[in-house]
Amino acid sequence: MRISELSRRSGVSVPTIKYYIREELLPPGRLVSATQAEYDEQHLRRLRLLRALIGTRGLSVDTTRQVLLALAERGSSPHHVLGLALGAIRVGGERAARDAAETSAPAGEPDEAERSVTALLEELGWDVYKDTPAREALAETLAALRRFGVAGDWRTLLPYARLAADTARLDLDQLDGLDDPLEMAERAVVVTTLLEPALLALRRLAQEHESARRHES
Template identity: 55%
Template sequence: MRISELSRRSGVPITTIKYYLREGLLPPGRATAPNQAEYDDSHVRRLRLVRALVGVRGLSVGAAKEVLGGVYEREDDPHKVLGLVLGATAEAADAEADKDAELDGARLAEVDALLDALGWRVSDDAAGKAVIARTLQTLGDLGMDYDWHRLLPYAELAGRIAAVDLDGIEDLRDPLEMAERALVLTVLLEPVLLALRRLAQESQSAARRGAGPAQP
């Protein structure tokens, strides 16, 4: 297909495609003339993944390029591909390393205890572990008696949500399409999950107190 068709099928403007080609995020097409090239379905899939990484997840072009390099090296391992694009491994983690260095080791141990209690298998450097430890540390600094045991009900709900997430991509056979779908759905649905929690809290409060809907 020509670049115009590639643009139409991927939803990415031609000028942006040319920029991605220059920056190495998209491999060159098969040259058919000095200023013309043919592209195929692999370019469509890669463009969609680039768009998801840059436009949805918010990575810089440089960071997206690094993630894509890792993704294509592990294309035959869907689990590692998903880990990379969702930021679950060190290779795709954002710039949180400096903050992690300030974490209390006891809080990180609490997170490990939580994961052990749940029976979850995650990488040692999963970015989410530092997020939980940092939150527990902040709660402690505020004088709140809040440890990992209080997180168990939330974690169990998160496990059920994760199962729903992965059920939605289980039938996909292309690891790159799976990565794109998981990334888009995960990032875009996070605000929805937060909104549903707020609505559920309002509904629960009304039900427990025999009240009607809260007035704005």
């Protein structure tokens, strides 16, 4: 296909496609003349993944480049592909910034929130990366709840975690049958990122319904 058709099918403008090519995020097309090139379905898949990573997940161009390089190196492992696409694995500048912060900060014992997260994961038997950002975010949330005087530890989160496990199974079911690493990464980002606002909206609606059930005559 020509670049105009690639733009139409991907939803990415021609100037942006050319920018991705200059930044080596997208391979150039096959030259058919001095001024024209042809593109194929692999270009279309790569563009859709770029839209998911940059537009939907909000990654920078540099971080996206690191993700693509890592996918090319270890694309045979679906678990690794999903870890990169969903942000469970730190890449590029993210990892460098984290390592620098850890080097400059004095080492210390894990605080109460971090210990609670560790206890929760051990109780559930979940196999997760040690430095996954979600683990850190969970500890920060627990610490914030305590600052607001909300009592609770990892046991408070246990029923929520089990509900999250059911949701994760539904998420991963939608990736069954996908063998291409780029397609899998794109689908994972789109499904999880676009569904998150819907899941929050459903929770709000359920809370409203439960409140009405309990308190309205």
